[in-house]
Amino acid sequence: MPLIGPHQQRWLRVFGATLAVLLSAAVVLSLRLPSFREPVLNFYAMKPGEIFNVYGLTRRQEGSVKLGFAEAYPGPEIGLYGNHIAAFFGAEAFGHPEDAEYFFNYSYANLSLPEIRRYLLHVAQLNHLPKKLILIQITPPNADNGGFIIDHGNELPPDIFLSTIESDERSNRLLPLVTLSWELVRNWLHEILNYNTVIMSLFQSGGYEERTLSPANCHDTSPAWLSRVPGRLQTILGTYGGVRCVPRLWTGALRRDGSQLVPRGEDRIPLVQNEDPLRESDRALRAGDEHTIAREMLAIDAIGIRHGIQVVFIVPPVYETDRHESVVNRIFDRALALVRDVTVIDHRSMRSDPSLFEGGIHASPRYYRILAEELRSRGFLD
């Protein structure tokens, strides 16, 4: 007896064929996208004041720009590893404006501790770790309700998983191959089955040369009429029309030291207090996670110890009212109590001064100057 009738069979054949064609097209289109990891953008060769425009790049491409650089070139004196929270941490905080050889900000996307550990292991294998100091930015618990501290969003390319598997503690787990395979499949799907990848593969334009520019000189090339059209149209025309001197296109642009250009005017990120409402249903940390956080921190610290480099963990503040008693904060507190031998600069209490923020969860350059001063006073910069 057939499971389904002839009508259902016909319908399913057409449905399956259509879906297969569409999915195949998505895979083929994603292969068209340049990686931006190879060839490499040499940040060291950028001139002071120049930016690398990332507008219209996928998250993976954007991360690959820095990853490729970290793989190809030796690290600076101080390197920062983290995620978008630390995007505005630049070398000027140390009094070395845009000095990429002194400080480089390797942070991108939503990297969490396990991904940062893999990233560092990968870079360490290439002998490209920073020379003096490794700064690890941890997502403040109240920024994303405990998210992106130990859970991760498939931000690293799959080969990083594979290249670090030998030294990865996951290989000691039960069913390591199943776990790894599942992570690789998720990682691949995350990149391929993504509207951004498909759209960008159709419309993306501009390589390193077109994307590297100096905002100070841009007014010479930007057509006057462009500034008169609505902002959103400017970005579309700019992106797909090859006109790149539009300030709105510079959102997220990378400077020579890897930090992001701080948005100005109407492009500024709105300053929202308590941006994450910390809903119980969205909580990303639960009891027992303190041990995972501590284990990841110790593993990262051990990488520094093996290579003779000081590691300092940083927990930036979030613009919020007094929410220290949140469940995720308490779990994180317990994690810190488990790693007393690790150096942590915990600035969660600096939550109320608006000048320390660009948006509700991103610390501002002013905050990083304060942080750099503390690093100096505690002797980490000597």
Added chain:
Amino acid sequence: MRLRLWILVVASFMFYGVSGPEVLLAFVIAILWGYVTALLFARWPRAWPRALAIAVAVSVPALFLILFKYLTFIMDTVRAGPETRGHFWFFFNIVLPAGISFYTFEIVSYSLDVADKKIKPEHDLLRFTSFASFFPHLIAGPIMRYADLKQQLQALQSTPVLKPNIVFGLKLLSIGLIFKIFVADFSGTRITKASDLPLEQLSGVDQLTEIAFWSAQIYFDFWAYSVMAIGLGRLFCVELPVNFREPYLSRDPREFWQRWHVTLSYWLRDYVYIRMGGREAYVRNILIVFALVGLWHGAGWNFVAWGIYHAILVILYHVTAPAWDRLPRPVAVALTFTLVSFGWPLFFLSLEKYAAFLGHLVTTASWHTSVYPLHDWLYLAVIGVVTFGLRERNWLYNEVPNRNVIIDSPVIVALLMFIGLLTVSLSRTFIYFRF
């Protein structure tokens, strides 16, 4: 064929266990409690006075519900200090078990039905577990009664060749996914356009637009989950009931609750309202039932206020029914929709913020500017056409594909599925997952 139920149960537990071992353990204990108490009620019926049976049936699931969901609310209400809270730290740590309110109600209703001799107890633990844990409806409903699912579960065990309606299931899955991402979640992003700004910067038009987006977000979020749950059920040869019957087309607040989250309404009617005496003390009972509806939706005074607001609407209709029923249908529908919509902000705002929100709306002098551009209103207009202009029986729940309905085309369904898969990263957690 018993293997089918095993597969369902294992898959459901794996699905639920992702939230953590503690919540899975609590879930298993609640299932076992429901199973064992029902057997005891049936074995020694005279040993259980009605009140005692109710107390026993409700005790453990309700305790879990209090500890996992309402503890913070209770502590905040009694203003408990850090020392008192410290005693309960274990429970604060555990992530709110998804769908705890749903499975608690299902298990309790089963035990009570057995105690009331409405149904016979299920001796087959596997079949009972597959009822309580059936994953498509586990997280956000509908709230099933055992009597509704028993025959279908028996059929799963005994029918040699099952004939799932895969076409209908895939269609509902695709449409649910698209509406979740492009209507519910997109409406959520439009709300922040106004809610991120201080109230003083908003005009009356902005606030009304915000309310309209809230109405779209909440309804289509729940609706989309229900549609997908029904679709998933069909793939497993299980028919789940329609939980949202075009509620925004209701003529009055009472009808709204006969169309909105139907299985919850009927649960509260059967196990709370009628047991309290029903119409004998109508106003009191309605107030209590709707306060419970509010609390069921969330642990906060804003949710209680939302429930009482609806109680007042229902009582208002009860009192004015002769006049209300004479209103032309479009006017009655518009009035009901407007009244219901003004309650939705309580899902997201504290009582103080809601009062300030309404206060600003009433006193604002600004009605000529808006932070919302034209395309946002066009978008709302399209949602309005779908909500008020289309009847679901013609385009969604027509089980046999119709050549004249474009959305029944396999090419269109495949395209919707593809777009849904590409954009799934834009989606947010279902609002009902909090319950």
